[in-house]
Amino acid sequence: MAVEVPSDFLCPISLQIMRDPVTISTGITYDRESIEKWLSSYKNRHVVVPSCPVTKLPLSELDLTPNHTLRRLIQGWCSLNAGDGVEPIPTPKGEVDRGQVVKLVKEAMRCGSSRLECLKRLKAIVVENERNKFYLQEVESMEFLTSVLNNNDESMIEEAIEILSNTNSPTTLLKHLLTQNPNLIQTLISIITITKSSISSAAAIAFLSSLYTISDQTHKTFTQDTLFIHLTRALSDQIATNPSLQILLHLAPHGRNRFKAVKHGAVFHLIQLLFGSSIPRECELAMATLDRLCECAEGRVELLRHGGGVAVVARKILRVSNLTNEKAVRILYNVCKNNVGNFRVFEEMVEVGAVGKLCAVIEVGGSLKIIERVKVILHLIQRAFDGSSKCVIVIPPRFD
Incomplete structure (x- = not known):
């Protein structure tokens, strides 16, 4: 049986039943959770003065005034319709x-x-x-x-x-x-x-990540080894994973930082993270960071040293996002371009299914830069196997 909810009881933003009605400075009443999300979205866009969703007028203040009368009416209505499956709404805590x-x-x-x-x-x-x-x-x-x-x-x-x-x-x-x-x-x-608390460590990493977002180059160029040690440890322990990845991304453009991150095991832990994670944003950040670290020779060596490095990069292609595709192809491109004489690298590319994934990228289509890099990779693999019976690469129709 459908239960009709009085329109006055609905939140103007989400059209869900109000659980904690509050009135803002323009006189419109909203559900607290919905209006707080609205105000938070303004903050994330760095807008100084948010507006009312209904009247579009700027808010003179951000205080939310509880509408006790409406809340009691909603609670009474919920009680009357409890027999039809309507859940009761508890009285909110003191504000x-x-x-x-x-x-x-x-x-x-x-x-x-x-x-x-x-x-x-x-x-x-x-x-x-x-x-x-x-x-x-x-x-x-x-x-x-x-x-x-x-x-x-x-x-x-x-x-x-x-x-x-x-x-x-x-x-x-x-x-x-x-x-x-x-x-x-x-x-x-x-x-x-120095902190022994994992909660405090995660909090410090999160706040540090926000500061690196707005800091200038002087704060990023000369970074101590100790930070990279603890960031890789955080990745290993799955503590503040996204902020740790964001910090590594902010620091990686500087050559010495790339070397330090690789030296302290960042490549290994990024590969392990990619193997175990199916969270899109986490995979994007991990692949983007791995791409940065593979710009240096030490990073590429560590990728190849890991038994599943090439495999996991190839596996994520066409499974996460366009950004992940771009970074994964770029990693494989750098590895192939810098290992032309190393037949084992190209043999591994075939063994782990990277060739099939790269051909699929051409079939699906993508940016010109990605397609050009895929073409270079496939040409290098084909050249490495010229005259060999070990591998026959079937080039997709759109390749040439």
Whole structure:
């Protein structure tokens, strides 16, 4: 039996039944979760002033006012229709407002025994929902939290870094923090190196990744070996996998960084990750990072040294995304171009099915650059096997 939901009970954004109705500054009522996602999407696009989804008017403030009357009506309606399978809606927890967050930050800024307790309460608030994250995205609050990272108290450092990684600060605020504290990146690397907590390590890696996104070349060119050691360890332990990959991608364009990453086992762990992962974004980042590392001879040597390196690169072609196809073909192109005299490399390409995948790329079609690289690879394989009975390559009709 279909149960008709009163239109007033539906969220204007998603047309789902409201569970926690709140009213914004334009007077329109929304479900809290839906409007918070809307506001968060504006933040990700770095828009300073979000607008109301219905009226399109800019919001004078971001506070969400609970609509208790509508919530009680919805709860009453759910109770009346419980016999038709409608689930009851619980009363939401008490709300936190901006004033309470500011008060907590100011209390934590005062040196005293209560600072750690304040940080713990702030962490609990910031992970609760997107709205609370907005309350902490202020210069004074963020400057204070980054200053705690230089504290000698390990417990306070752990609380502060977890808050920072969860706040999702906009680019302008991150740039300000890095300008005010040029040693912030080095401080985070030190935390990653010494912390015994996997949660704090993951938080530090996540926050470091966001800083590398907006930092200049001086922060990336001369990077310590210790960071690469801990990033490869994070990949091995599956801790903060995507942020670790993003950091490696930011650092890899610099030659010495590529060498350090390879030296500390990044190629091996990237291959292992590609074998075990079916998550598209994770595979894209891993393949893009592997592509960067295979630009150097040491990276290509490690790829070939791994028994499944060429195989997993070939396997991911046409199975993840166009970006993954592009990076995988580029890896195989670099390997073949730099191993023309090594027959075993081309024999392995045939054995693991890379030739079939490359021919399929031509059949499916792609960018001109990808097709040209595939042609070069196939020509090199064909030349390597000229006069040999071991391999016959059937060239697809669109090859020439």
